Amino acid sequence: MIIDCHGHYTTAPPALGEYRDHQRAVLDDDPMAVGAKGEVVISDDEIRESLEGAQLRLQRERGTDLTIFSPRASWMGHHLGNEHTSRFWTEHCNDLVRRVCDLYPERFAPVAQLPQSPGVELTSSVAELRRCVEQLGFIGCNLNPDPSGGYFTDPPLGDHHWYPIYEAMVELDVPAMIHVSQACNPHVYTTGSHYLGADTTAFQQLVMSSVLADFPSIRFIIPHGGGAVPYHWGRFRGIVQDLQMAPLEDLVLDNVFFDTCVYHQAGIDLLLRVIPAANVLFASEMVGAVRGVDPTTGHHYDDTRRYVDAAEITDDQRRLVYEGNARRVFPRLTT
Amino acid sequence: MIIDCHGHYTTAPPALGEYRDHQRAVLDDDPMAVGAKGEVVISDDEIRESLEGAQLRLQRERGTDLTIFSPRASWMGHHLGNEHTSRFWTEHCNDLVRRVCDLYPERFAPVAQLPQSPGVELTSSVAELRRCVEQLGFIGCNLNPDPSGGYFTDPPLGDHHWYPIYEAMVELDVPAMIHVSQACNPHVYTTGSHYLGADTTAFQQLVMSSVLADFPSIRFIIPHGGGAVPYHWGRFRGIVQDLQMAPLEDLVLDNVFFDTCVYHQAGIDLLLRVIPAANVLFASEMVGAVRGVDPTTGHHYDDTRRYVDAAEITDDQRRLVYEGNARRVFPRLTT
Numbered sequence: 001m002i003i004d005c006h007g008h009y010t011t012a013p014p015a016l017g018e019y020r021d022h023q024r025a026v027l028d029d030d031p032m033a034v035g036a037k038g039e040v041v042i043s044d045d046e047i048r049e050s051l052e053g054a055q056l057r058l059q060r061e062r063g064t065d066l067t068i069f070s071p072r073a074s075w076m077g078h079h080l081g082n083e084h085t086s087r088f089w090t091e092h093c094n095d096l097v098r099r100v101c102d103l104y105p106e107r108f109a110p111v112a113q114l115p116q117s118p119g120v121e122l123t124s125s126v127a128e129l130r131r132c133v134e135q136l137g138f139i140g141c142n143l144n145p146d147p148s149g150g151y152f153t154d155p156p157l158g159d160h161h162w163y164p165i166y167e168a169m170v171e172l173d174v175p176a177m178i179h180v181s182q183a184c185n186p187h188v189y190t191t192g193s194h195y196l197g198a199d200t201t202a203f204q205q206l207v208m209s210s211v212l213a214d215f216p217s218i219r220f221i222i223p224h225g226g227g228a229v230p231y232h233w234g235r236f237r238g239i240v241q242d243l244q245m246a247p248l249e250d251l252v253l254d255n256v257f258f259d260t261c262v263y264h265q266a267g268i269d270l271l272l273r274v275i276p277a278a279n280v281l282f283a284s285e286m287v288g289a290v291r292g293v294d295p296t297t298g299h300h301y302d303d304t305r306r307y308v309d310a311a312e313i314t315d316d317q318r319r320l321v322y323e324g325n326a327r328r329v330f331p332r333l334t335t
Numbered sequence: 336m337i338i339d340c341h342g343h344y345t346t347a348p349p350a351l352g353e354y355r356d357h358q359r360a361v362l363d364d365d366p367m368a369v370g371a372k373g374e375v376v377i378s379d380d381e382i383r384e385s386l387e388g389a390q391l392r393l394q395r396e397r398g399t400d401l402t403i404f405s406p407r408a409s410w411m412g413h414h415l416g417n418e419h420t421s422r423f424w425t426e427h428c429n430d431l432v433r434r435v436c437d438l439y440p441e442r443f444a445p446v447a448q449l450p451q452s453p454g455v456e457l458t459s460s461v462a463e464l465r466r467c468v469e470q471l472g473f474i475g476c477n478l479n480p481d482p483s484g485g486y487f488t489d490p491p492l493g494d495h496h497w498y499p500i501y502e503a504m505v506e507l508d509v510p511a512m513i514h515v516s517q518a519c520n521p522h523v524y525t526t527g528s529h530y531l532g533a534d535t536t537a538f539q540q541l542v543m544s545s546v547l548a549d550f551p552s553i554r555f556i557i558p559h560g561g562g563a564v565p566y567h568w569g570r571f572r573g574i575v576q577d578l579q580m581a582p583l584e585d586l587v588l589d590n591v592f593f594d595t596c597v598y599h600q601a602g603i604d605l606l607l608r609v610i611p612a613a614n615v616l617f618a619s620e621m622v623g624a625v626r627g628v629d630p631t632t633g634h635h636y637d638d639t640r641r642y643v644d645a646a647e648i649t650d651d652q653r654r655l656v657y658e659g660n661a662r663r664v665f666p667r668l669t670t
Contacts (some may be wrong), residue, residue: 151486152522187487192574193539196563197532204528224570228531228563234599235559238625238636239527264569270605290573301573 002305003326003333004059006177006223006259006283007067007108008074009097011054013046016096020075023089027081037088042096047103054287056107062305064284066335068326070111070142071097074190076181079149083117087124090115094128098136109333111140111177114165116147118154122161126168133172139332141169143176143220145202150185150194157202158209166215175219175329177259178202191289199227203256207240207248212255219255219329221281225262230274249276257329259283260304260321263290268307277317281325282308337640338661338668339394341512341558341594341618342402342443343409344432346389348381351431355410358424362416372423377431382438389622391442397640399619401670403661405446405477406432409525411516414484418452422459425450429463433471444668446475446512449500451482453489457496461503468507474667476504478511478555480537485520485529492537493544501550510554510664512594513537526624534562538591542575542583547590554590554664556616560597565609584611592664594618595639595656598625603642612652616660617643 019040026033055067071093078086090113101108112132114125132138143165146152155161157178169176180198181190188194199222206212206220222229229236237248245251258275261283262268271280283304290301299306308321327333354375361368390402406428413421425448436443447467449460467473478500481487490496492513504511515533516525523529534557541547541555557564564571572583580586592614597603607615618639625636634641643656662668 146522152520156522185487187481187491187540188536189539189543189574192567192571193532193536196535196567196570197528200531200535200563201523201528204524205522208524225566228535228566231560231563231566231602231605232527232531232597234597234602234629234636235531235625236527238598238627238629239524241627242625262567262569263573264609266605266608267566267569270566270601273601274599290570290577292573292576294569294573301569 001066002064002282002322004064004067004284005221005281005326006261006285007055007069008072008285008288009069009100010072010287011050012072012096013042013050015040015042016092019092020089023085024080027085032082034084037091040092040096044099044103047100051100051104056104058286059107062303064305066106067108068111068140068330068333069097069100069108071113073142073179074182076113076142076144077149078116078144078147078181079118079184083115083120083124086117087115087128090128094132094136094138106335109335110136110138111142112138114141114143116144118148122165126164129165129168129172129174133174133332138174139330140174141176142179144180145178145205146180146198149181150183150188156209157205158211166211166218170215170218173331175221177221177223179223195224195289196227199224200229203227203229206256207236207251212252216254219257221257221259221329223259223261223283223285225260225267225271226258226275230258230271233274253279257281257325260308261285261302262304262307263301264294265307265310268304268311272311272313277313277320278325280321281329282322336401337399337617337657339399339402339619340556340616340661341596341620342390342404343407343620343623344404344435345407345622346385347407347431348377348385350375350377351427354427355424358420359415362420367417369419372426375427375431379434379438382435386435386439391439393621394442397638399640401441402443403446403475403665403668404432404435404443406448408477408514409517411448411477411479412484413451413479413482413516414453414519418450418455418459421452422450422463425463429467429471429473441670444670445471445473446477447473449476449478451479453483457500461499464500464503464507464509468509468667473509474665475509476511477514479515480513480540481515481533484516485518485523491544492540493546501546501553505550505553508666510556512556512558514558530559530624531562534559535564538562538564541591542571542586547587551589554592556592556594556664558594558596558618558620560595560602560606561593561610565593565606568609588614592616592660595643596620596637597642598636598639600642600645603639603646607646607648612648612655613660615656616664617657
């Protein structure tokens with residue numbers, strides 16, 4: 001079985017975007033507007049149509065089985081609006097992902113967006129995580145380390161500001177993928193330098209803080225192949241060694257995992273050469289950041305199964321990457 | 336001959352740091368203080384002593400010949416003080432590097448720090464670049480894409496704010512290494528996530544802007560192996576392809592170069608597998624960000640010559656990486 005741990009509902013029916021457009025228009029007039037939660041009216045057939053020609057077709061073509069599926073990351077937009085509108089938006093997005101998984105229980109397992117908002121305590125994020133896990137059967141969440149959208153104005157991940165969500169993750173036994181959303185800082189490009197920079201930044205914050213010591217059973221996935229981390233594994237090992245900390249492997253490998261959203265063979269080979277197979281989870285991010293066909297291979301850039309299949313690892317290691325690690329990191333996954 | 340294109344004067348005699356401490360103390364009382372430029376009194380013997388047991392010893396031990404040498408990057412501290420104090424500090428740092436190169440002309444070639452300051456036009460940076468190149472024989476500069484120290488408050492590199500320095504670089508025929516300084520944003524760790532994130536961010540800004548089209552002969556070095564870029568070469572290729580831009584290679588490879596400050600064999604192998612040898616310049620950053628010995632190899636993490644020697648490239652390609660590319664990128668280098 002091949003589990004893809006990183007898929008977003010990037011192809012949601014238009015009514016979802018229209019809801020958000022309306023919410024943003026109200027917020028343009030009054031940034032502190034609360035308004036009503038309202039409705040997102042989407043039929044089951046619209047959901048089926050949005051997936052059949054996209055994620056489901058690509059799963060079949062590529063021979064992958066199950067996608068761990070969450071709302072569109074770039075649309076989380078935690079910097080937009082306020083904590084109330086972020087909660088309404090998040091509940092709709094999560095409810096829609098639940099419906100996807102009900103329609104295709106063998107193909108998708110749900111992961112939650114959280115209603116974060118810059119400068120706001122994580123109380124409503126904890127509540128939404130509980131709702132999604134305890135009432136809706138979600139198996140994990142996406143945690144945005146920078147709800148400001150590229151300005152990093154909230155505290156770093158080592159700060160106690162974040163501890164309520166860590167406590168809930170541990171209690172509920174669900175992991176978080178650390179994933180930023182759309183950038184509003186003109187310095188960074190959302191699906192390139194912003195995603196990759198945030199991945200690298202989040203990893204270093206975990207390394208330099210006491211989060212992993214304070215929550216020994218917590219589990220984080222650093223997406224997009226870990227940003228710059230595996231490529232610079234020697235630098236990160238050397239930095240902690242110079243600081244007379246424990247070896248990097250001892251500091252992080254019980255808690256931190258990397259996905260395979262790296263879109264060329266050389267990158268996947270580096271990832272699997274440097275990071276133990278037990279810490280790598282298969283993922284493609286499809287339909288996501290890069291949708292084209294690589295003219296040098298004739299296949300989609302994000303068809304990462306081809307790279308993992310071609311990597312020089314043992315069959316046992318490949319089974320870990322494709323399935324075993326996902327089941328260990330997401331113990332609530334029962335499909 | 337082996338040219339190391341990335342070395343900083345991290346071992347400067349104490350009088351340099353004492354000057355800066357004094358300047359900062361004055362600025363703590365009055366952030367807009369100008370004061371006098373003052374003096375940094377350091378003898379030739381002190382300079383020799385600061386290098387003999389460090390950079391010069393390591394050059395000899397590792398069999399490298401010449402280091403392209405600039406003031407300590409983490410000490411540039413463009414976010415500290417104001418444009419006047421940044422200019423005084425920068426002139427002292429550059430003058431000291433000139434003295435190093437006069438004492439050891441076969442071992443060091445000078446590259447300039449610039450007196451940048453957040454929110455300030457680049458007029459004095461252009462003036463200092465001219466002074467260093469035209470009067471002092473410098474062969475390049477370090478350009479900080481984020482003088483705010485981790486908050487990215489100045490315009491991105493594609494903005495015309497930066498064009499005066501690009502125009503001077505082209506006229507003087509000198510390249511810039513894009514290099515941030517110490518971070519004051521608690522989200523990022525200076526020699527880890529800040530350096531690597533800024534490298535990735537700067538690369539993407541160059542790709543998405545018209546800088547390289549507007550200055551066809553300009554040359555930039557992205558240090559630290561290009562941040563996350565080579566590891567994610569497929570993602571960057573795919574992003575520009577989805578945007579119907581020219582192929583990534585056509586967009587950047589005439590102007591953008593990567594150094595080899597990647598501190599493990601797997602990383603260097605990836606770099607040299609993905610990026611054409613003509614775009615890779617040997618570098619170690621010694622004595623720099625990582626100073627320890629890797630227990631898995633018994634050698635210093637930053638002894639990057641070992642990794643390049645062991646990489647599977649042709650002898651012609653290795654000569655380009657070790658010398659040929661540096662001479663092409665730094666045409667004013669005549670040693």
